[in-house]
Amino acid sequence: LIQAWGIETFGVWILLTAIPTYLSFSDFGFTFVAKNDMSMRVAGGDRVGALETFQSIFVLLLLVATVLIVVLGGAVLLVPWDEIFNLGTQTSDTARDVLLLQIVSALFYQFMLLLSAGVRCEGRAALETSFAASARLLDAGAILATALLGGGLVDVAIAALVMRLFSLSVLGIWLHVSTPWLVLGISRASITRIKEKMLPSLTYMMVPISNALLIQAPVIILGGVASPTVVALYAITRTVSRLGMSVANMVNYSFVPEYSFAQGRGDFPGFRSLLRLHLILTGVGAITYMIVAPFVVPYGVALLSKGLVVPNFYLGLILVAAVSLEMIWSGLFSPTSALNAHRPVAVAFLVVSCGAIGLGSLMPTLYILAGSIGVAHGLVLIVSLITVIQLYKGLRGAHLSARENGETAYARCS
DSSP, rough: OHHHHHHHHHHHHHHHHHHHHHHTTTTOSHHHHHHHHHHHHHTTTTTTHHHHHHHHHHHHHHHHHHHHHHHHHHHHHHHHHHSSSOTOOOOHHHHHHHHHHHHHHHHHHHHHHHHHHHHHHHTTHHHHHHHHHHHHHHHHHHHHHHHHHHHHHHHHHHHHHHHHHHHHHHHHHHHHOOOSSSSSSSTTOHHHHHHHHHHHHHHHHHHHHHHHHHHHHHHHHHHSOOOHHHHHHHHHHHHTTTHHHHHHHHHHHHHHHHHHHHHHHHHHHHHHHHHHHHHHHHHHHHHHHHHHHHHHHHHHHHHHHOOSSOOOOHHHHHHHHHOOOHHHHHHHHHHHHHOOOOOHHHHHHOOOHHHHHHHHHSSSOOOOHHHHHEEEEEEEHHHHHHHHHHHHHHHHHHHHHHHHOOHHHHHOOO
């Protein structure tokens, strides 16, 4: 994109798409809770309950999407973006168009995540991951191809939305053919189920919100006080330094459905084995990353920017430390989130994220913004450790009691 547009326009694109882009690849909470609940129910033989959850979350998404498009759309149209941010040669109308398109794309992605729940609950977690990765690759390909062919910011945003709709359609058709019992509709939706899943969904929503704050808010803050070149420096360094988190996420995502399946079957020994292996992989990965990444990130920044951005070693070092802490706590968070027992960590994450960004906005320098992010991840790590220990003890106790009474662990814990 830098090659196609130049560093200034690229910086504006990063600024305008900061929050919408992250939300496009995130989960509002509703679909994540649905995936876990449906996986546990289908593993326990309860397809009727899984269908009820599926349609209930669909209704909830429709309501939330309607509210968000009205509220966010109105805000985008009313805000004078060229007075708030340094848009370079881009106009306020361009900023509005890009933001509106990105918001619509993010909302459509939530329905794609709900359809993915149907893939996962049947035990096809690997296929679910393949669908998601392919969709992201198509999105990135559409963006890059449009830019290289001479398209501007609005053209690229339109291309991304079209590709998002294509991926959603393909997944919907595949699910209809392969899993006919999982009908997308409202006939089996339940007010009781919606209320039951509302609190876990709302608390999990704090996770993508907090991530968006820590990942994208510094870009927005810098956009208000610095040049597009500085914004690009931070954004590219952040992107390269988060490669370790990308690997950690792949590992975490592969374990989450297995935790849900094990819990649904009442298989505590299997759950325990998964947790042990997961923690070993997380620890080894984080240590390796902390040793290697500080020396690799500067080269990655230079390579990604085609030499147009001069790497800042100390900025990269601080961001690597922050990502290392995030890798560890996200590994601890996975088993709790897989069982929809994530509330303590999610709440703590939002609180410390707001505090970190608040501190950074008071002294908006590269180092302070990056350092505040590291402090936030360190505090969340402590809460995650306490939460997973409590979860493990609770599951172990439920397993022992269930074995005595001839019940499944899921029946006692759900």
